[in-house]
Amino acid sequence: MGGRAAMEKRETGSNSAQSPVFGTVKDVVARYCRCENCSAYLHFSHVTDFVRNLTREIARCPECGTEARQVTHRLQ
Ligand SMILES: [Zn+2]
Secondary structure (H helix, E strand, O other): OHHHHHHHHHHHHHHHHHOOOOOOHHHHHHHHOEOOOOOOEOEEEEEEEOOOOEEEEEEEOOOOOOEEEEEEEEOO
16 A cells, blocks of 8 residues: 555645745744834733633833733633
8 A cells, every 4th residue: 555655645745835825934923022112032921810711911021121912812
């Protein structure tokens, strides 16, 4: 059954080559982790509110002290 395995591998390769990619995941992550003012790397901290079942994500810049983002996630 060695020939069958080779055929499956070739089909998967052609599929991934056809799909267009606009901006890589790495670019998005790099932008998200940087301060908008001084582009220093942000320090993230998570605060979990067990009463409301929410998690707040606070991003604070260690260089200029800007609190960049507060994202609230609902726990499931
Ligand atoms: Zn900053």
